[in-house]
Amino acid sequence: MKVLVTVKEVAAVEDDFEISGTEIGSTYLDYDLNEWDDYAVEEGVQLAEAGDDVEVVAVTIGPERSEETIRMALAKGADRAVRVWDDAIEDVELLDVETKAQLLGAVVEEEDPDLVLSGVQANDDSFGATGVALAEELGFQWAAVVNDLDTETVLDEGVASVRRELEGGVEELTDVQLPAVLTIQTGINEPRYASLRGIRQAQSKEIAPKSLDDLGLDAGVVESSLDVTAMYEPETESDAEYIEGDAGEQAGQLADVLRDKGVVGE
Amino acid sequence: MTVLAVADHRRGALRDVSFELLTAGRELADAAGTDLHAAVVSGDTESFADDLNREGVDHVHAVEHGEEFNHDVYVQAVEALAEDLDAEFVLVPNSVNGLDYAPAVATRTGRTYVSDAIDLAHNDTLEVTREMYGSKVETTVEVADGPYVVSIRGAEWPAAEGVGDAEVSTFDVDVDEDAVGSTVNGFEEVGGGDVDIADANFLVSIGRGIEEEENLELIEALAETTGATLSSSRPIVDNGWLPKNRQVGQSGKQVTPDVYLAIGISGAVQHVAGMKGADTIIAINTDPNAPIYDIADYGIVGDLFDVVPALIEEFGGEPPSV
Ligand SMILES: Cc1cc2nc3c(=O)[nH]c(=O)nc-3n(C[C@H](O)[C@H](O)[C@H](O)COP(=O)(O)OP(=O)(O)OC[C@H]3O[C@@H](n4cnc5c(N)ncnc54)[C@H](O)[C@@H]3O)c2cc1C
Ligand SMILES: Nc1ncnc2c1ncn2[C@@H]1O[C@H](COP(=O)(O)O)[C@@H](O)[C@H]1O
DSSP states (O other), X not given: OEEXXXXXXXXEEOSSOOEETTEEOGGGEEEEEOHHHHHHHHHHHHHHHHSSSOEEEEEEEOOGGGHHHHHHHHHTTOOEEEEEOOHHHHTOSSOOHXXXXXXXXXXXXXXXXXXXXEESOOTTTOOOOHHHHHHHHHTOEEEEEEEEEOHHXXXXXXXXXXXXXXXXXXXXXXXXXXXXXXXXXXXXXXXXOOOHHHHHHHHTSOEEEEOTTTTTOOGGGGOOSEEEEEEEOOOOOOOOEEOOSSHHHHHHHHHHHHHHTTSSOO | OEEEEEOOEETTEEOTHHHHHHHHHHHHHHHHTOEEEEEEESSSHHHHHHHHOOTTOOEEEEEOOOSSOOHHHHHHHHHHHHHHHTEEEEEEEOSHHHHHHHHHHHHHHTOEEEEEESEEEESSSEEEEEEETXXXXXXXXXXXXXXXXXXXXXXXXXXXXXXOOOEEEEOOOOOOXXXXXXXXXXXXXXXXXXXXXXXXXXXXXXXXXXXXXXXXXXXXXHHHHHTOEEEEOHHHHHTTSSOGGGBBSTTSBOOOOSEEEEESOOOOHHHHHHHTTOSEEEEEESOTTOGGGGTOSEEEESOHHHHHHHHHHHTTOOOOOO
């Protein structure tokens, strides 16, 4: 069995940052493996540990810098990785979902996995859509927002028995035929920390670069239909009363507020 | 050219966001000078269609097929409707079920997909306002080519009200059952247990700012000293540090206490969905730009590891050393 995990290096902005034009300068950004993808990698690695002969391949669309993040997925147990990048991609400010699905789709077609695991959403541009679009692009089945996957049936019967986490503490129990894409929700497992041994081993694992040419795609694929015309800090809707002072003073005033509201006694 | 808004329902009831969708759809239809069509797929379509007939809706389409949401059925139904109505804009809620079918509709019908809109405008092209980087920034995105599928964030538009004079009709879709590759076997309620945080009048709620499981002791001491009930944001439950029944938010509990004290919680939209109804919201956070302050009544910009011990002492307790 082959499991492909899509992983994205995401950027988080620091507490203090500046916007220039429609971008945030990289000095204000911290890069990391997308939280949801960390859970997806773990789910893939757990399948590999439970089954015989399960290969886990991590795939990303990202610049060279993202190799550091991909190495984390390898250190946690993915067998090898594919990194899609191209000058033509570099020029695009915000890749739309369709483009990402086509790029990842080309890799899936080459790799021919039984199962693709992606995250529910990428924490930076938060489309929450790439996994399902990818499934449709490929003619795979899918399930979105999965917080439980039955290991045995997926390994032995070619069916993903999943729970989809709906709103308000309700879960939907669904069976999905393979091949399928599942978008993985946080909390589905406990992502491991990379061990020192894992980190060492990851150094010698393959990260195969793929250009559009390698994937048999032409530059037209990456023409994004999204044009970011403005980026700004949201106007604060806050009418909060700020409690100033050092921690002791703040605590004192907060205590008064709580007493005043009648939720804590003297 | 029309606007098609596809309602969300679950277990016998339309979800609130369906009516917000009608408001967003009406605005867009006005901007584009066209009609607003609403659609409901599966379930008690007759009563749902009646309910969707609110002011501003021109036409309601009911697609009868089974009871509950199935994404394969939805994709086929919405594809057929969008084509039949020549819908330039398909609007859906950015709900968990929206996430499960809207991107597929876009891919299948060759439409551009934009998710989680908080505002929409239409001049010559569609302009979508959406957030990035965990709500730290807003962006305006011009979307070049129609037709479009757009998902909208809940609680951003007011619900459509009143009774409209829409034409209500059924729309038949020949669902290709062979193409239905997923089966919904049932539902389960999770997060029960001994405590119901929805009953509490004072919640002390902790988020990822606590950093380590061991540090939770500090917040437990605060809850104990003040007689508050302990709740949390999602990552704390994901990490297994607190049970699911303590989680506030979209996929956890909705709470409406007198006081909600959010400590080390950024205020992500899915969290806020669960606690914005609290009477008084107080936030303690090191980041003065954290979105939680948008809905807070009182803000303390500071380090929880300094403020919380001091607060425990204010009430005569002894802070544990963490
Ligand atoms: C489909 C879906 C459903 C979801 N459902 C839920 C849900 O039900 N409930 C929920 O909560 N989330 C939910 N989420 C997750 C949500 O998007 C956020 O990821 C989550 O709410 C973030 O939790 P947080 O605020 O604790 O963590 P973060 O966003 O990481 O924020 C931590 C905060 O702590 C502050 N901080 C750090 N150190 C300190 C310190 N020493 N003192 C004071 N402050 C400090 C930081 O400035 C930051 O603001 C859902 C997501 C999805 C996609
Ligand atoms: N550039 C990318 N490279 C690899 N995977 C991606 C990329 N963008 C999105 N994904 C995958 O799709 C999921 C959802 O992303 P999004 O639809 O952008 O919110 C992520 O959790 C990833 O698993």
